[in-house]
Amino acid sequence: MAKDVICGMDVEEGKNEVEYNGEKFSFCAPACKAKFEQDPEKYIKK
Ligand SMILES: [Zn+2]
Numbered sequence: 405m406a407k408d409v410i411c412g413m414d415v416e417e418g419k420n421e422v423e424y425n426g427e428k429f430s431f432c433a434p435a436c437k438a439k440f441e442q443d444p445e446k447y448i449k450k
Pocket residue numbers: 408410411412413431432433436
């Protein structure tokens with residue numbers, strides 16, 4: 405499982421997947437994916 409960093413849900417790995425900075429992120433829905441792509445840095449907390 406992967407974590408949707410937008411809404412915090414557990415999602416199937418590879419679902420609505422985006423690669424950013426060499427890391428892969430999966431999202432529950434295209435809407436969450438789109439939100440992430442608009443401002444990835446905002447959602448990546450290291
Ligand atoms: Zn989501």
